[in-house]
Amino acid sequence: EVQLLESGGGLVQPGGSLRLSCAASRFSFSRFAMNWVRQAPGKGLEWLAAISNGAEQTFYADSVKGRFTISRDNSKNTLYLEMSSLRAEDTALYYCAKDRYGDYPTSFDGWGQGTLVTVSS
Amino acid sequence: DIVMTQSPDSLAVSLGERATINCKSSQSILYSSNNKNYLAWYQQKPGQPPKLLIYWASTREYGVPDRFSGSESGTDFTLTISSLQAEDVAIYYCQQYYSAVSFGGGTRVEIK
Numbered sequence: 001e002v003q004l005l006e007s008g009g010g011l012v013q014p015g016g017s018l019r020l021s022c023a024a025s026r027f028s029f030s031r032f033a034m035n036w037v038r039q040a041p042g043k044g045l046e047w048l049a050a051i052s053n054g055a056e057q058t059f060y061a062d063s064v065k066g067r068f069t070i071s072r073d074n075s076k077n078t079l080y081l082e083m084s085s086l087r088a089e090d091t092a093l094y095y096c097a098k099d100r101y102g103d104y105p106t107s108f109d110g111w112g113q114g115t116l117v118t119v120s121s
Numbered sequence: 122d123i124v125m126t127q128s129p130d131s132l133a134v135s136l137g138e139r140a141t142i143n144c145k146s147s148q149s150i151l152y153s154s155n156n157k158n159y160l161a162w163y164q165q166k167p168g169q170p171p172k173l174l175i176y177w178a179s180t181r182e183y184g185v186p187d188r189f190s191g192s193e194s195g196t197d198f199t200l201t202i203s204s205l206q207a208e209d210v211a212i213y214y215c216q217q218y219y220s221a222v223s224f225g226g227g228t229r230v231e232i233k
Contacts, residue, residue, distance in 0.1 A: 035222070037171075045163075045171065045214055047222035059221060062122070095170055106218045107161035109182065111170035 002027050002110030004096050009115030016086050020115055022079040022096030027110070030054070030074040033099035035108060036081045038092040038117075046092075049081065053102035086119045093117075123147055123217050127225035133233040140202040142228045144215035149196055152219065158193050159219035162200045165227075166211045174213075175200065207232065 008020040022034070036048040049070040050059040058070050069082040079096050094117055098110035124147040134140040150159045158178035163171040173182045175191035178198055188203040202209055210232060215225040 044227045045165075045216075045224040047216075047224065050222070061221065100176065105222045106159070107173055107176035107216070108163075108171075109173045109176075111172070113170060 002098055004098065004110060004112035006094060006096050006112045006115035009094060009117045011118045011120065012086055013121050014087060014119055016119070017082070017084040018086065018117060020081040020083070020094055020096075020117075022081075022112060024077045024079065024096075024098070027098065029072075029077040031102055033102050033105060034070075034072060034079045035097040035099060035105055036068075036070060036079075037095045037097050037108070037111075038090075039095070039114070040089075040092040043092075047105070048094075050099070050105035051079070052104060057104065059105055083117070086117075088119050091117060091119050123150065123220050123223055125215055125217055125223055125225035127213075127215055127228050129228060130226070131229040131231065133231045134202075134205045135233045136207065137204050138233075140205050140209070140230055142200040142213050142215075142230070144198040144200070144225050146196045146198070146217055146219075150217045150219035158198070159217055160191075160193070160198050161216045161218065162189075162191055163214045163216065164209075164211045165214065171214065202230070205230070205232070 003025040005023045035050045051070045071080045093114040095114045097108035128143045160178040162175040165171040178193040179191040212227045
């Protein structure tokens with residue numbers, strides 16, 4: 001069974017930066033595209049970004065384009081999300097999610113438990 | 122951007138009865154070259170991450186009970202739970218992946 005373990009969340013001030021990590025195991029990480037999805041408290045799901053299996057392509061939601069950067073290190077089986085210029089509305093539980101395929105975001109057949117990011121002064 | 126609109130926001134169904142959740146896309150999400158609708162359904166139980174139920178609008182994920190089914194008609198999509206079980210209490214989301222990714226607002230399913 002796919003295992004995804006997010007880390008790096010915490011309390012950050014508005015305008016600050018944070019880097020999230022997602023350690024993957026029990027599947028061939030380098031074969032699949034990966035995604036970040038967030039969920040604000042009591043709200044629905046919001047897709048943020050995706051990266052192809054070889055990191056050749058990245059995809060972003062308009063809401064985070066220019067502020068968030070997705071990357072991966074296939075040698076370490078780890079996915080990253082660099083977040084900057086954080087706002088109160090970025091407060092959410094951040095999930096990493098494994099894609100069914102390799103090239104671009106499709107459906108997500110594995111999810112981590114999430115890491116909580118709170119943006120507040 | 123493609124907007125996914127789910128209805129109803131919530132529904133209460135008796136155990137063993139059918140539950141029907143609707144999702145409408147603001148534009149076609151049918152890719153003509155493979156004749157597939159780029160739509161998935163997820164189930165999220167309290168305190169848990171989402172779980173993939175259906176992809177390509179009607180293909181059931183491995184291990185998902187066959188009481189869950191997906192159907193499609195143009196830009197209208199339906200997730201049906203044929204005989205609601207207690208463990209099916211959850212929020213259900215549709216998702217399109219035809220152009221980037223977007224989720225519907227979710228439908229909460231409860232026991233009547």
